[in-house]
Amino acid sequence: MRFGYTLMTEQAGPKDLVRFAKAAEDSGFRFEVCSDHYSPWLDEQGHAPYAWSVLGAVSQVTDRVELLSFVTCPIMRYHPAVVAQKAATVSLLSDNRFILGLGAGENLNEHVVGRGWPPVNVRHEMLSEAVKIIGDLFDGGYVNFSGEHYRVDSAKLWDLPDRRTPIAVAVSGRQSVERYAPVADAMITTEPDPELIKWWDGEREQVSLDTTRKFAQLPVAFGPDRDEAVRRAHAQFRWFGGGWKVNAELPGTPAFAGATKFVTPDDVADSIPCGPDAGAIVEAVKPFADAGFTDLALIQIGGGEQDGFFEFASSELLPELEKAYG
Secondary structure, three states: OEEEEEEOOOOOOHHHHHHHHHHHHHHOOOEEEEOOOOOOOOOOOOOOOOHHHHHHHHHHHOOOOEEEEOOEOOOOOOOHHHHHHHHHHHHHHOOOOEEEEEOOOOHHHHHHHOOOOOOHHHHHHHHHHHHHHHHHHHOOOOEEEEOOOOEEEEEOOOOOOOOOOOEEEEOOOHHHHHHHOOOOOEEEOOOOOHHHHHHHHHHHHHOOOOOOEEEEEEEEEEOOOHHHHHHHHHHHHHHHHHOHHHHOOOOOHHHHHHHOOOOOHHHHHHHOOEEOOHHHHHHHHHHHHHHOOOEEEEEEOOHHHHHHHHHHHHHHHHHHHHHHHO
16 A cells, blocks of 8 residues: 555645645655645635645655645536646646546535536536546547537647546545546545445456556544644544535535534544554554555644654654555
């Protein structure tokens, strides 16, 4: 299993994120994922810089780590033709270290363009068309497209990398796996569900494609004082337990605050490793390893708590994770 670091745009400004990216590479993380939000989940997080500017800058201060958008929604806030252009540019800037992560998005970020928020089946239809458009543009040449949700008129990417940018798609169940596994290069999900892996590989085999990488994410709250780490995790990450069927629908930070007002610090501590113990994080990784995930990105909760985490990761955590799962 490969271990990565999350550039959490919801909890840090752009300059700090670029600095964190370099520090994470120096600490030994093998890849970095960048969230792509217009809004934080909660007011306590307090940030939401433009992810693609951050990724461009990160591509210039790192040399080895893979970079992923985790994930970009190409259905409303961004037109898929523009997403393809952005992804190709970051691939060039990073010397082919970029993977384009795509998903059906959240109301929290997409409603800002004033087009409402469609039901999930429509969002999946839109994402399917978007993946088709992006893939055709990655293939080179002029692209024309007329679908139910999008039109593309004689679009062409004039600057393409020599390696076709891989596409990873976020899935949450069998229906989305069946829809996207045949057309994606990698899988993204949040739950350590072995059934998703089984379904994904089955769909890939049906179209005679190789088994692909499977990405997931694990929040942690490292810190020398466990009680403080639990408070921090509760303040900034209590939204995480709602699940994506809920998280995708809520429209703003007040809604997330209201939906989580009865979540206690103990509830958060039961699901997120908190404090100085590397063993707790190693144990939390086990369900993902057992399920068959190939890549796991860690989220260190708290924008001001990163430097100590990098020291901890380099000296203790990453060696322990490599020993257990590498």
